[in-house]
Amino acid sequence: MNKRSIATVSISGALDEKLKAIAAAGFDTVEIFENDLVAFGARPREIGQMCRDLGLAICAYQPFRDFEGMPEPQRARTFVRAERKFDLMQELGTDLLLICSSVSPASLGGIDRAAADFHELGERAAKRGLRVGYEALAWGRHVHDYRDAWEIVRRADHQAIGVILDSFHALAPALPTNAIRSIPADKIFLVQLADAPKLELDVLSWSRHFRSFPGQGDLPVGAFMEAVAATGYAGPLSLEIFNDQFRAGSAPRTALDGMRSLLLLQDDLAGKMPAAAEPRFEPRVRSHGIGFVEFAVSEDKAESLARLFSQLGFRNTGRHRSKAVQRWSQGAIELVINCEPASFAHSHYVTHGPGVCALALDVDSADRAMARAQALKTRTFVQPVGPGELEIPAIHGVGGSLLYFLDAKGKNWDVDFEAVAGDEGNDRLVAVDHIVQSMPHEEMLSWLLFYAGLIDFSRLPQMEIADPRGLVQSQAIVNGDRSLRFILNGSTATRTLSSRFISEFFGSGVQHIAFSCDDIFAAVAEMRARGAGFLDIPDNYYDDLEAKYDLAPETIAALRANEILYDRDGDAEFFQVYTHIFEERFFFEIVQRRNYQGFGAPNAAIRLAAQAREVRPDTMPRL
Numbered sequence: 245m246n247k248r249s250i251a252t253v254s255i256s257g258a259l260d261e262k263l264k265a266i267a268a269a270g271f272d273t274v275e276i277f278e279n280d281l282v283a284f285g286a287r288p289r290e291i292g293q294m295c296r297d298l299g300l301a302i303c304a305y306q307p308f309r310d311f312e313g314m315p316e317p318q319r320a321r322t323f324v325r326a327e328r329k330f331d332l333m334q335e336l337g338t339d340l341l342l343i344c345s346s347v348s349p350a351s352l353g354g355i356d357r358a359a360a361d362f363h364e365l366g367e368r369a370a371k372r373g374l375r376v377g378y379e380a381l382a383w384g385r386h387v388h389d390y391r392d393a394w395e396i397v398r399r400a401d402h403q404a405i406g407v408i409l410d411s412f413h414a415l416a417p418a419l420p421t422n423a424i425r426s427i428p429a430d431k432i433f434l435v436q437l438a439d440a441p442k443l444e445l446d447v448l449s450w451s452r453h454f455r456s457f458p459g460q461g462d463l464p465v466g467a468f469m470e471a472v473a474a475t476g477y478a479g480p481l482s483l484e485i486f487n488d489q490f491r492a493g494s495a496p497r498t499a500l501d502g503m504r505s506l507l508l509l510q511d512d513l514a515g516k517m518p519a520a521a522e523p524r525f526e527p528r529v530r531s532h533g534i535g536f537v538e539f540a541v542s543e544d545k546a547e548s549l550a551r552l553f554s555q556l557g558f559r560n561t562g563r564h565r566s567k568a569v570q571r572w573s574q575g576a577i578e579l580v581i582n583c584e585p586a587s588f589a590h591s592h593y594v595t596h597g598p599g600v601c602a603l604a605l606d607v608d609s610a611d612r613a614m615a616r617a618q619a620l621k622t623r624t625f626v627q628p629v630g631p632g633e634l635e636i637p638a639i640h641g642v643g644g645s646l647l648y649f650l651d652a653k654g655k656n657w658d659v660d661f662e663a664v665a666g667d668e669g670n671d672r673l674v675a676v677d678h679i680v681q682s683m684p685h686e687e688m689l690s691w692l693l694f695y696a697g698l699i700d701f702s703r704l705p706q707m708e709i710a711d712p713r714g715l716v717q718s719q720a721i722v723n724g725d726r727s728l729r730f731i732l733n734g735s736t737a738t739r740t741l742s743s744r745f746i747s748e749f750f751g752s753g754v755q756h757i758a759f760s761c762d763d764i765f766a767a768v769a770e771m772r773a774r775g776a777g778f779l780d781i782p783d784n785y786y787d788d789l790e791a792k793y794d795l796a797p798e799t800i801a802a803l804r805a806n807e808i809l810y811d812r813d814g815d816a817e818f819f820q821v822y823t824h825i826f827e828e829r830f831f832f833e834i835v836q837r838r839n840y841q842g843f844g845a846p847n848a849a850i851r852l853a854a855q856a857r858e859v860r861p862d863t864m865p866r867l
């Protein structure tokens with residue numbers, strides 16, 4: 245089994261904080277980055293001891309730049325420089341130096357010249373029992389392809405000289421990975437892993453700012469790993485991630501995400517190459533939809549939330565026998581209002597104010613879902629919980645909320661509810677269409693990995709949405725049969741609705757829930773009759789719609805009269821309408837899809853502008 249490693253550059257904080265977080269996440273070994281060491285206030289010997297005290301080996305020191313192919317007198321100087329680093333490595337307690345391919349304008353090309361330099365360095369390294377690994381940077385001056393780096397290493401022909409493979413440098417320029425298979429395993433000194441989203445960007449900037457953990461981007465890291473595994477390589481797999489969000493994020497969270505990403509990668513590989521990796525986890529959880537949504541509110545707010553549910557046509561289908569918990573239903577949608585004082589919901593309310601404290605997913609087997617969740621090191625919730633505190637297996641999800649797994653055994657979550665006489669509701673709403681969670685921008689990749697690692701989610705392309713006060717990044721994930729659609733929103737602009745939600749809610753959470761229906765005009769009419777009001781959409785929008793699509797005048801008039809937004813994609817059509825914001829925290833959307841798969845992205849800016857007009861100006865943070 246390959247040791248699991250991460251480069252210190254991947255994590256935020258000072259070197260000691262990085263190392264603690266890395267050790268706590270369960271890594272075996274680290275790559276120490278030169279900048280982290282040089283900027284740190286302890287000597288290499290002490291840093292080495294710190295690592296060993298934390299149970300971490302140091303698999304490499306890096307990077308050493310602009311070594312190969314130099315003319316004299318610079319050439320002699322590079323060897324002196326390398327000897328100084330060898331001294332440092334011996335104090336630190338690592339035997340591997342990473343040399344990345346030269347970017348120096350002074351360097352001369354030529355495979356044999358570089359090979360001769362490496363042979364000579366190999367002699368010097370071997371005298372001290374050290375090794376040197378050569379990595380092709382995708383932007384190297386003469387060497388920018390791992391196949392050339394390997395050819396240089398092959399010709400250097402020295403036992404202390406090997407090649408270092410980095411998935412980013414191979415995959416970003418779309419080099420074929422098959423040639424990896426013919427490199428002898430003992431000549432691969434280290435394998436570095438990074439993913440990245442597809443971007444139209446020069447490869448240097450792409451690498452230095454947008455790398456991500458495997459599974460968070462679009463590069464075929466799995467195929468790269470298959471090629472590596474085929475060589476029989478048994479050394480460390482080291483995450484090396486240059487990412488601006490990670491630099492700004494929490495060190496423990498990023499380290500744990502790195503571990504989760506490696507576990508997922510190894511598990512996915514084990515499915516293809518049983519000999520290459522550890523035993524397999526339970527497969528990704530298959531969910532058939534949202535079992536229920538639980539809202540934590542205070543007693544007085546419970547009444548106004550219940551009123552809103554009733555206006556939307558929900559039926560009060562149960563009152564808990566002994567607790568302050570209500571159940572509201574419509575179609576396949578189950579909503580729970582929990583204001584029981586001694587409950588998880590209450591502690592959530594105290595921390596976050598009124599909002600969604602838990603989501604329940606319908607799954608085939610809660611035990612298997614929990615087993616996968618545990619294998620991925622998610623946090624299990626241990627108290628018996630559930631609406632009315634029934635025992636339903638749960639883990640901690642976004643922003644301190646819970647994610648329950650509801651299977652046939654848990655289906656009786658409503659046993660302690662007694663029927664209530666009341667009005668019949670409307671039954672226009674069919675199911676939960678999608679759930680939108682807002683989070684700090686630097687947490688988006690973390691929750692993406694959480695969901696996509698756990699559940700059979702796939703990612704849709706990321707979108708940028710213009711809030712009147714800044715940009716919001718929006719990442720949709722959908723499961724196989726689209727019975728689950730989640731949207732993760734994050735913004736670095738502090739005054740966007742998304743960011744304000746986070747500051748006022750004291751953290752990430754569900755900002756909005758969309759319900760589907762088959763006839764939005766009828767649904768809205770009935771809801772209005774029950775007292776519901778909807779977000780005010782400007783007339784300009786409908787004039788623009790009229791110009792854009794040749795909709796019948798009656799249709800435009802009906803959309804306009806009902807504040808319904810519209811989008812079209814080919815023949816597919818989408819209708820959406822929004823409630824007012826509840827307590828300035830969350831809101832609901834009602835949608836109707838006609839073969840439409842998106843979320844009405846062209847309307848998002850309209851909706852955000854309308855909401856910005858609606859929220860009280862005195863709640864706006866001042867600049």
Ligand SMILES: O=C(O)c1ccc(O)c(O)c1
Binds near residue numbers: 307379436451452484
């Ligand atoms: O961005 C760089 O310079 C750099 C340095 C060392 C590496 O291993 C790498 O992949 C990139």
Ligand SMILES: [Mg+2]
Binds near residue numbers: 379410436484
């Ligand atoms: Mg690298």
